[in-house]
Amino acid sequence: MTSPPRFFDGVKRADLIAAALLFGIGAALLALGSYERFGFSVPHAVRFVPLVLVCTGVVLRRARPGVTLALGVIGFGMEAVIGFSLAVVFVFTDNLYAYARYGSRRGLAVMIRVVVVAVIGVGVYVAVADGRAAAILSSAAIAALVLASPVFSALIVRQAHDRANLEAERAEQATRLADVRRREAVLRERTIMARELHDTVANYLSAIALQSTALQSRKDLDEATVRTSVAAIRSSSVEGLAELRRIIGLLRAADNGTGEGEDLASxxxxxxxxxxxxxxxxxxxxxxxxxxxxxxxxxxxxxxxxxxxxxxxxxxxxxxxxxxxxxxxxxxxxxxxxxxxxxxxxxxxxxxxxxxxxxxxxxxxxxxxxxxxxxxxxxxxxxxxxxxxxxxxxxx
CATH class of the missing domain: 3.30.565.10 (Histidine kinase-like ATPase, C-terminal domain)
Known part of the structure; x- marks a missing residue:
């Protein structure tokens, strides 16, 4: 009986180390006051909550990409309310990348639409609030860099990985097909050998068996008849041995690549x-x-x-x-x-x-x-x- 999968099954050690490093750097930046302050102030400890959320998403990026995206959206949403920090925004882009790279294909299709709409929405909002073309373009560019760039980068990597897997599968199938063909060739050669042995050698052996049986069953044969029968037995034995040597020679020639496997002109x-x-x-x-x-x-x-x-x-x-x-x-x-x-x-x-x-x-x-x-x-x-x-x- 297999035990049910645990929540942290599949977590990679590299992701855990990366999350710890990012949290350490982000915490240092927050301690130095590297964040924006909006119209109202919050306790300084609250600033670490979004960082903890997005860094936890880094830990789960390959094991639970859906959870990673949810934690990243929550953390980034909090930043939009209390003020953005460079560390959280940077780690949030990795959360987006992780889901686009390892999440479901259906979810990725929805994510691409949402990201495009969000970038356009940022441009429309700035156009209404400010109206300057420079502000609109710069805001849309920043939104595209934060939201769209990691998603489409992950999409490119994912497609390349899928192509590589497809080529690997094709190579494996080609190897298997070559192995099957090799086995078929071996079986075909064995069939030829068995058929040749049966068609040729069995003919001589049958004659030898019948002649020897006749000699054993008949006690009234004269000396001349016995000699004739023995001579016939000897002739069949010699010719059968010659045929056996010929077949072995053909098989050796085929193994050495110097023959065609079966001498049709024989x-x-x-x-x-x-x-x-x-x-x-x-x-x-x-x-x-x-x-x-x-x-x-x-x-x-x-x-x-x-x-x-x-x-x-x-x-x-x-x-x-x-x-x-x-x-x-x-x-x-x-x-x-x-x-x-x-x-x-x-x-x-x-x-x-x-x-x-x-x-x-x-x-x-x-x-x-x-x-x-x-x-x-x-x-x-x-x-x-x-x-x-x-x-x-x-x-x-």
């Missing part, structure tokens, strides 16, 4: 037959066909198509049997279809389920679309179908 559609051949070597029957006039496409399109085929064939290794791959070149798009039979007796290799998400993300980043699901229209029964339409930007 994989292209003309390397899909090699991928299909590697999958066939594992034991999966794969048909491959290209429709339309083959042509060179943007690197990111070719990489995405390659990764899509790679992920779909990896899933076919895990969950299905024979597969068919079709790449179709259209005028403004590239179509990719991978269909595989479902093998209910297969023992799938555990995975993280990120493959389909990664494929969809890659294609959507290029403005394309992906569909993956059961294809019940096939003449040989239900099959799993992955299809994508990738815009090519009208190239060709």
């Amino acid at each position: 994989y292209r559609i003309d390397q899909v037959p090699e991928l299909v051949g590697r999958i066939r070597a594992v034991g999966l029957k794969v048909d491959f066909d290209i429709e339309g006039a083959q042509r060179e496409l943007p690197a990111e399109v070719e990489l995405t198509a390659y990764r899509l085929v790679q992920e779909a064939l990896t899933n076919a290794l895990k969950y299905g049997s024979d597969a068919a791959v079709v790449i179709e070149y259209g005028p403004e798009r590239l179509g990719v279809r991978v269909v595989n039979a479902l093998n209910p007796e297969a023992e799938p290799v555990p995975g993280g389920g990120a493959g389909l998400v990664g494929m969809t993300e890659r294609v959507r980043l290029l403005g394309g679309k992906v569909h993956a699901g059961l294809d019940s229209t096939h003449k040989d029964g239900d099959r799993w179908k992955v299809s994508a339409e990738i815009p090519t930007g009208g190239i060709g």
